[in-house]
Amino acid sequence: xxxxxxxxxxxxxxxxxxxxxxxxxxxxxxxxxxxxxxxxxxxxxxxxxxxxxxxxxxxxxxxxxxxxxxxxxxxxxxxxxxxxxxxxxxxxxxxxxxxxxxxxxxxxxxxxxxxxxxxxxxxxxxxxxxxxxxxxxxxxxxxxxxxxxxxxxxxxxxxxxxxxxxxxxxxxxxxxxxxxxxxxxxxxxxxxxxxxxxxxxxxxxxxxxxxxxxxxxxxxxxxxxxxxxxxxxxxxxxxxxxxxxxxxxxxxxxxxxxxxxxxxxxxxxxxxxxxxxxxxxxxxxxxxxxxxxxxxxxxxxxxxxxxxxxxxxxxxxxxxxxxxxxxxxxxxxxxxxxxxxxxxxxxxxxxxxxxxxxxxxxxxxxxxxxxxxxxxxxxx
Numbered sequence: 001x002x003x004x005x006x007x008x009x010x011x012x013x014x015x016x017x018x019x020x021x022x023x024x025x026x027x028x029x030x031x032x033x034x035x036x037x038x039x040x041x042x043x044x045x046x047x048x049x050x051x052x053x054x055x056x057x058x059x060x061x062x063x064x065x066x067x068x069x070x071x072x073x074x075x076x077x078x079x080x081x082x083x084x085x086x087x088x089x090x091x092x093x094x095x096x097x098x099x100x101x102x103x104x105x106x107x108x109x110x111x112x113x114x115x116x117x118x119x120x121x122x123x124x125x126x127x128x129x130x131x132x133x134x135x136x137x138x139x140x141x142x143x144x145x146x147x148x149x150x151x152x153x154x155x156x157x158x159x160x161x162x163x164x165x166x167x168x169x170x171x172x173x174x175x176x177x178x179x180x181x182x183x184x185x186x187x188x189x190x191x192x193x194x195x196x197x198x199x200x201x202x203x204x205x206x207x208x209x210x211x212x213x214x215x216x217x218x219x220x221x222x223x224x225x226x227x228x229x230x231x232x233x234x235x236x237x238x239x240x241x242x243x244x245x246x247x248x249x250x251x252x253x254x255x256x257x258x259x260x261x262x263x264x265x266x267x268x269x270x271x272x273x274x275x276x277x278x279x280x281x282x283x284x285x286x287x288x289x290x291x292x293x294x295x296x297x298x299x300x301x302x303x304x305x306x307x308x309x310x311x312x313x314x315x316x317x318x319x320x321x322x323x324x325x326x327x328x329x330x331x332x333x334x335x336x337x338x339x340x341x342x343x344x345x346x347x348x349x350x351x352x353x354x355x356x357x358x359x360x361x362x363x364x365x366x367x368x369x370x371x372x373x374x375x376x377x378x379x380x
Contacts, residue, residue, distance in 0.1 A: 005040050009047050012057045022064050029068050038080035041065040042087040049089050067185045070098060071105035078102055078110045086125040095128040096306040103136035103307070104183050108147075111137070115153040131164050135308035139178050144169040164308055167315065167330060174288050174334050180307060181297060190297045193290050194359045210259050211249040217242070224320035227313040228291040229359070229376035235302035238357065238378030241267050250368030256343065260362070260373070267351040267360065267375040277347040284318075284337040286344070287361055291317045299357050299378035321363045321372045339366040353379035
């Protein structure tokens with residue numbers, strides 16, 4: 001550790017501003033000294049990386065250093081970013097974040113070295129980073145099958161037990177072109193495809209008689225259906241509601257709104273005849289897009305699960321809402337999702353916060369005798 005790095009580490013808790021450290025790191029990187037930036041990151045995470053000592057100065061500087069390395073093109077910068085991540089004492093969520101940064105900032109060729117060596121051990125400190133990085137590349141349309149090293153690593157036997165191994169190594173048709181965050185050293189941007197459309201899009205009517213309803217919701221269903229929005233409740237101010245219902249007869253689209261208000265959903269409580277929920281027909285592709293955005297980018301006060309685990313959560317939710325097994329192959333889940341009718345909904349109820357993070361999805365089975373509902377809301 002150089003004297004300059006030692007001085008920065010020692011003074012860190014007393015700094016009223018860290019912009020000087022930012023500038024120093026950026027200057028050194030501009031001079032080609034990526035080793036200094038990485039060494040400073042390792043020193044900081046060693047000293048302050050434990051959960052009980054994450055002072056704000058450390059959080060700010062560490063994030064800046066990681067972004068500088070991950071977003072500056074070049075294999076040496078990508079390898080240095082990985083070295084910093086590996087030094088973190090608990091790098092699970094950090095690995096997800098770093099993989100998203102690296103996939104956005106680097107050419108895939110610059111990332112191949114991560115899979116070329118030191119990748120045979122299941123307990124490798126960078127194993128989680130690599131698992132996430134594979135999925136981040138898939139989300140960006142990188143053909144994994146055309147790269148022998150990455151494909152061999154991703155399909156090796158001991159990785160079949162990893163949660164992300166359920167996901168295919170190429171995008172499905174239903175995923176289209178996923179909307180992904182764009183990063184800079186100082187910030188990020190991403191889309192927010194939430195909220196009901198102004199035009200209901202569905203001809204609403206009033207059915208003389210609705211089919212009887214049997215609530216088939218289980219705790220396992222709730223957990224799976226809400227997988228994409230769980231982070232809103234766990235890490236922000238959000239809440240969610242999910243339900244599954246069998247019907248005595250097929251439900252017609254025109255009567256779906258009437259049926260929804262009879263289910264006793266908390267998200268629709270307080271809505272009256274003049275405040276009926278809005279209902280908009282959508283494609284399964286649209287449903288996946290909303291679920292993926294909610295899972296990967298998070299709610300009002302968090303950053304979500306990032307791309308790899310966001311993709312996993314979106315497919316878990318889509319499987320539950322479609323009536324497919326959450327252990328079925330993704331291709332089977334996609335087939336079941338395409339058989340369903342999909343609708344987004346919203347309501348002027350006290351439950352929906354009406355800020356920016358409101359979503360409601362309804363799936364109707366092919367025979368019209370089962371519906372599933374997922375609603376979520378969050379606020380700043």
